Amino acid sequence: MEIKPNKIKRFNQSFWGLIFGIILPTICFFGVFLYFYISADNDLFTFKSFYMQLQEKKIFIPVISACVIPNLLLYVIFKKLDYWYAIKGLVGSILFFVVVVLILKFI
Numbered sequence: 001m002e003i004k005p006n007k008i009k010r011f012n013q014s015f016w017g018l019i020f021g022i023i024l025p026t027i028c029f030f031g032v033f034l035y036f037y038i039s040a041d042n043d044l045f046t047f048k049s050f051y052m053q054l055q056e057k058k059i060f061i062p063v064i065s066a067c068v069i070p071n072l073l074l075y076v077i078f079k080k081l082d083y084w085y086a087i088k089g090l091v092g093s094i095l096f097f098v099v100v101v102l103i104l105k106f107i
Helices: 014-039 047-056 060-067 071-080 084-106
Strands: none
Touching: 014 047, 014 060, 014 071, 014 084, 047 060, 060 084, 071 084
């Protein structure tokens, strides 16, 4: 096993796993928004109208759940790099999204 430089190893902390695990699904959600924005017919498409469309079609919670899937790729990358502390933070971020989905589903 080769020794990795300290600059790269500094990301092997739970904090970084938590941050990357929250940022990646957020970027994915805004990617879904951009897809709907580009395919919209009118120029008045806003984030609020996007949210209302998701609520009307009852797909807001599934979209949030699907946006967490890219964290699997992040998990594989962290596991390959032996970043076990970062994986702990990543699992914490996934649990955060689980709680958010459960709260939104039952409210």
